[in-house]
Amino acid sequence: MSTPATPRNLPGRNRRVILSSRPVGIPQASHFTFDEASLESLAEGQFRVRNIYLSVDPAQRGWTNEGSNYSQPVPVGDVMRALAVGVIVESRHAEFPEGLHLYGWFGWQDYAVVGPQAVVTRIDVIQAPLSAYAGVLGINGLTAYLGLFKLGRPKAGDTILVTTAAGAVGSLVGQLAQARAFHVIGLAGDDAKFARCTSRFGYAAAANYKSADAASLLDRLVPDGIDVFFDNTGGDLLDQALRRMKTGGRIVQCGTAAVSQWSPTPTGLRAEREILTRRLIWSGLLVFDHSEDFPGALADLTGRIRSGMLHYEEDIVTGLLHAPGAIARLYDGRNNGKSLIYLGE
Numbered sequence: 001m002s003t004p005a006t007p008r009n010l011p012g013r014n015r016r017v018i019l020s021s022r023p024v025g026i027p028q029a030s031h032f033t034f035d036e037a038s039l040e041s042l043a044e045g046q047f048r049v050r051n052i053y054l055s056v057d058p059a060q061r062g063w064t065n066e067g068s069n070y071s072q073p074v075p076v077g078d079v080m081r082a083l084a085v086g087v088i089v090e091s092r093h094a095e096f097p098e099g100l101h102l103y104g105w106f107g108w109q110d111y112a113v114v115g116p117q118a119v120v121t122r123i124d125v126i127q128a129p130l131s132a133y134a135g136v137l138g139i140n141g142l143t144a145y146l147g148l149f150k151l152g153r154p155k156a157g158d159t160i161l162v163t164t165a166a167g168a169v170g171s172l173v174g175q176l177a178q179a180r181a182f183h184v185i186g187l188a189g190d191d192a193k194f195a196r197c198t199s200r201f202g203y204a205a206a207a208n209y210k211s212a213d214a215a216s217l218l219d220r221l222v223p224d225g226i227d228v229f230f231d232n233t234g235g236d237l238l239d240q241a242l243r244r245m246k247t248g249g250r251i252v253q254c255g256t257a258a259v260s261q262w263s264p265t266p267t268g269l270r271a272e273r274e275i276l277t278r279r280l281i282w283s284g285l286l287v288f289d290h291s292e293d294f295p296g297a298l299a300d301l302t303g304r305i306r307s308g309m310l311h312y313e314e315d316i317v318t319g320l321l322h323a324p325g326a327i328a329r330l331y332d333g334r335n336n337g338k339s340l341i342y343l344g345e
């Protein structure tokens, strides 16, 4: 078989980050290796995307672990699954021409050969910087928006509690809630982050959740109870928040960052009595279940960014070499805003 000709101006090799062993819990740099593969030929209906920004997401922990009940784990030996922003550099699909920018499932690598099913959104480069489409106009913005409004369903006068409040999702939840005059309270993992919650992200009050035990923090921050809990951590904060929910309150279970691993199954306080007696609605959020709502949410988020009403922070490092340690860095709380790896344009 002949080697495909290298498309013009493209290097002949694709650098890839490979999952080389299966982690239990948080993947470390040692669970990944690099390789280089030659560029594959395109089949009819496919296109080649040159990645520009690779996304780093807490969910990648779940994608690498065995036993996830919502997605197949990345096979050992495969390119690490990841969202990315890129540009089409070669195409055999009439509706996806060269030069089109996309956000989708392109993996931690220089180039992805994909079809339309891998695309999450087409990017309008005039509306916002490219990086925004991997964060505030990507999974993070959509999760904040749809989790808060569709599952949280806040009503006038509600108190909303948010964990990882200064993160890529949490910083947006705070601002979106404040813009509709809800009373929004944040918990973040260091003093600089909690200060930004109130100075920049719309929170009426915030605290460093490492500065005191969960029960006394919540007694101080939400003395009258919680209507909506947008929870990204689970663990002790969730255990204590459940006991402070108001009757008919809603919990949006968006993430479980505080639980370092699920095997063996962790134990904690029981929840059923709180759910029953407080008549709570506890909703699990998987944002891709709500793809029919993406266009409306993205139009609103884009408008807010363009009018300067929505701030977003990005934590960008340059070079594929940063990828293997990037998930562990998130779980150490070292990111300030959306974690991205820039590969160049």
Ligand SMILES: NC(=O)c1ccc[n+]([C@@H]2O[C@H](COP(=O)([O-])OP(=O)(O)OC[C@H]3O[C@@H](n4cnc5c(N)ncnc54)[C@H](OP(=O)(O)O)[C@@H]3O)[C@@H](O)[C@H]2O)c1
Binding pocket: 057, 058, 059, 139, 140, 143, 164, 165, 166, 167, 168, 169, 170, 187, 188, 189, 190, 193, 232, 233, 253, 254, 255, 256, 257, 258, 259, 285, 286, 287, 288, 330, 331, 332, 333, 334, 335, 337, 338, 339
């Ligand atoms: N359900 C969905 O469809 C969906 C989609 C996207 C994101 N999410 C979830 O949304 C959450 C935020 O995601 P993101 O992309 O915006 O990340 P992020 O908040 O920017 O970064 C992750 C943050 O998690 C916090 N964290 C790490 N370990 C923790 C621990 N042991 N206890 C408490 N907090 C810990 C750290 O913040 P601190 O320094 O403040 O502790 C870290 O900065 C994650 O749980 C993610 O899984 C869910």
